[in-house]
Amino acid sequence: MIENKIIQQLLESGSIAIISHENPDGDCIGSMLALYLALKRKGKNARMFLKNNVPKNLRFLPAAEKIEVVDRIDEKFDVVVLLDTGELERTGIENIENCYSKLINIDHHITSEGIGDLFYINSSSAATGEIIYQIVKLMGIDNDKDIATCLYTSIFTDTGGFRYSNTTSITHQIAGDLINAGIDFVYIVNKVFDEMSLSKFNLLRDVLQTLELFEGNKIAFLSVTREMLKKNSASRDETENLINFARNIEDVEVAAIFIEEEDKIKVSLRSKYYIDCAQVAKEFGGGGHLRAAGFASRNVSLDTVKENLLKRLKRDLR
Amino acid sequence: MIENKIIQQLLESGSIAIISHENPDGDCIGSMLALYLALKRKGKNARMFLKNNVPKNLRFLPAAEKIEVVDRIDEKFDVVVLLDTGELERTGIENIENCYSKLINIDHHITSEGIGDLFYINSSSAATGEIIYQIVKLMGIDNDKDIATCLYTSIFTDTGGFRYSNTTSITHQIAGDLINAGIDFVYIVNKVFDEMSLSKFNLLRDVLQTLELFEGNKIAFLSVTREMLKKNSASRDETENLINFARNIEDVEVAAIFIEEEDKIKVSLRSKYYIDCAQVAKEFGGGGHLRAAGFASRNVSLDTVKENLLKRLKRDLR
Numbered sequence: 262m263i264e265n266k267i268i269q270q271l272l273e274s275g276s277i278a279i280i281s282h283e284n285p286d287g288d289c290i291g292s293m294l295a296l297y298l299a300l301k302r303k304g305k306n307a308r309m310f311l312k313n314n315v316p317k318n319l320r321f322l323p324a325a326e327k328i329e330v331v332d333r334i335d336e337k338f339d340v341v342v343l344l345d346t347g348e349l350e351r352t353g354i355e356n357i358e359n360c361y362s363k364l365i366n367i368d369h370h371i372t373s374e375g376i377g378d379l380f381y382i383n384s385s386s387a388a389t390g391e392i393i394y395q396i397v398k399l400m401g402i403d404n405d406k407d408i409a410t411c412l413y414t415s416i417f418t419d420t421g422g423f424r425y426s427n428t429t430s431i432t433h434q435i436a437g438d439l440i441n442a443g444i445d446f447v448y449i450v451n452k453v454f455d456e457m458s459l460s461k462f463n464l465l466r467d468v469l470q471t472l473e474l475f476e477g478n479k480i481a482f483l484s485v486t487r488e489m490l491k492k493n494s495a496s497r498d499e500t501e502n503l504i505n506f507a508r509n510i511e512d513v514e515v516a517a518i519f520i521e522e523e524d525k526i527k528v529s530l531r532s533k534y535y536i537d538c539a540q541v542a543k544e545f546g547g548g549g550h551l552r553a554a555g556f557a558s559r560n561v562s563l564d565t566v567k568e569n570l571l572k573r574l575k576r577d578l579r
Numbered sequence: 580m581i582e583n584k585i586i587q588q589l590l591e592s593g594s595i596a597i598i599s600h601e602n603p604d605g606d607c608i609g610s611m612l613a614l615y616l617a618l619k620r621k622g623k624n625a626r627m628f629l630k631n632n633v634p635k636n637l638r639f640l641p642a643a644e645k646i647e648v649v650d651r652i653d654e655k656f657d658v659v660v661l662l663d664t665g666e667l668e669r670t671g672i673e674n675i676e677n678c679y680s681k682l683i684n685i686d687h688h689i690t691s692e693g694i695g696d697l698f699y700i701n702s703s704s705a706a707t708g709e710i711i712y713q714i715v716k717l718m719g720i721d722n723d724k725d726i727a728t729c730l731y732t733s734i735f736t737d738t739g740g741f742r743y744s745n746t747t748s749i750t751h752q753i754a755g756d757l758i759n760a761g762i763d764f765v766y767i768v769n770k771v772f773d774e775m776s777l778s779k780f781n782l783l784r785d786v787l788q789t790l791e792l793f794e795g796n797k798i799a800f801l802s803v804t805r806e807m808l809k810k811n812s813a814s815r816d817e818t819e820n821l822i823n824f825a826r827n828i829e830d831v832e833v834a835a836i837f838i839e840e841e842d843k844i845k846v847s848l849r850s851k852y853y854i855d856c857a858q859v860a861k862e863f864g865g866g867g868h869l870r871a872a873g874f875a876s877r878n879v880s881l882d883t884v885k886e887n888l889l890k891r892l893k894r895d896l897r
Contacts, residue, residue: 459792510774
């Protein structure tokens with residue numbers, strides 16, 4: 262079993278670096294921390310590296326403060342574990358290719374082919390955290406509350422709270438087992454998911470005012486102007502998920518949000534049942550998934566982008 | 580085992596009526612329908628009765644259209660199954676006490692003591708749906724997609740999407756098993772939880788404008804005026820959950836929403852970590868739980884209610 266070979270390699274190594282992708286999310290941070298804590302419990306010398314800071318809502322996680330934020334690594338480790346991505350470049354960290362004797366790659370993305378000396382890519386896992394759960398179990402570490410807190414965060418975030426179609430019966434089995442470790446999942450969900458900064462609340466309040474509906478409410482648009490972000494001291498990442506308020510309106514089949522950035526207009530698309538967002542985004546030079554995709558438009562006005570997209574979306578409506 | 584006795588009684592009965600409480604929620608409807616469908620699969624003559632209409636977001640559930648909405652029952656059944664409440668009066672239906680030869684009571688509320696000839700009250704179940712799941716399994720009905728859809732709805736709604744503290748490892752095990760029956764849980768969650776009427780969207784947009792923060796953002800108030808409801812053609816039940824937008828703001832410990840009704844002001848309270856909402860509500864003539872409670876004020880202005888509550892909440896802040 263590849264998991265056992267990975268564990269053997271880790272336990273034989275003197276120094277281990279755990280590294281994941283840029284713009285880290287809950288699965289990335291949660292799996293890094295869980296693996297780190299498990300290796301520490303085994304007495305190993307492990308460190309964690311990321312290009313970006315840990316998002317604010319994940320800083321409460323055990324050992325989150327141990328993650329080192331770097332642009333480049335010049336040391337050499339016996340093993341580098343690349344988590345939650347299948348490409349070294351996605352870490353955004355320079356010189357990684359020279360900083361290991363052995364490379365281990367663990368990921369769940371369907372686009373990953375696996376790189377390095379040992380790799381375990383399982384695209385039927387809802388989160389990289391599911392794979393780390395299995396590895397931690399095989400290492401003989403059971404019912405560790407800190408590790409369980411990190412893994413629950415991984416799985417909860419990458420499944421949108423057990424709501425996305427990647428959720429399987431195994432996901433639920435693992436969640437049940439993690440709960441039995443005594444984690445405070447109510448607190449985790451509050452911290453990671455529900456809590457909203459005041460700037461995000463104020464941004465939401467303003468963005469809801471911009472709703473535009475077309476074609477018998479089947480198409481919904483929301484807009485975020487530069488002025489709105491500035492006025493509310495809101496950051497770009499606080500626009501995330503705002504599109505769902507439009508998507509979730511009854512009768513809406515497809516929603517778009519238009520975000521004015523410095524030099525372009527970023528457009529995100531979400532559909533409910535049949536509109537192929539990936540195809541639409543592709544035609545505008547972007548890409549993504551069937552029900553969630555996006556693109557960016559340069560050198561055009563917000564009104565023109567809206568007009569062009571509306572024309573295109575109308576074609577696909579039933 | 581009491582479950583087996585209940586099943587035996589049901590399978591021996593010629594006519595069965597399934598009845599649940601007024602103002603039905605997802606657990607109530609989901610468990611009724613699951614038990615009904617299971618009895619139908621066994622060739623039994625079963626019917627369902629409620630005082631109120633099935634809420635719009637639950638009407639897609641299999642057999643939901645078979646639920647009979649009545650004020651009074653004058654027929655006689657071999658068995659009445661009272662679900663999701665421990666009191667006949669809570670059905671709101673007249674004459675139930677005269678319409679059965681045997682009464683079976685199944686519930687998960689801690690306040691239920693159990694009534695009738697056979698009762699199964701399990702307060703460690705997150706939802707009545709969890710108990711019905713067990714009964715359906717014991718009846719030898721496996722992997723029925725329609726029944727699984729109803730049970731998943733029960734459990735998802737009564738646990739707030741596996742987020743409330745009543746969620747256990749068994750809840751997750753059951754959810755995993757239901758997913759294996761091939762249910763479309765993404766569709767269920769969208770229909771039951773995420774979908775928002777346009778009137779609710781517009782109400783939310785207006786309510787977010789009313790945010791008031793006090794004491795370094797530890798106390799948050801939202802208000803719903805009669806004008807807002809009227810202007811947006813929103814109904815009273817569309818104000819539900821709006822309070823969470825205030826509760827979820829970072830630094831907020833306690834949130835209140837003030838809803839102007841015809842003859843009174845309804846106040847709901849939510850706290851995060853330490854404010855005893857039940858106690859505060861009690862002092863204003865209401866009641867509820869530790870983190871969620873409410874009260875109503877008559878013959879006072881909105882400003883006076885706010886002022887009095889603010890004064891009281893300040894006392895409890897740390």
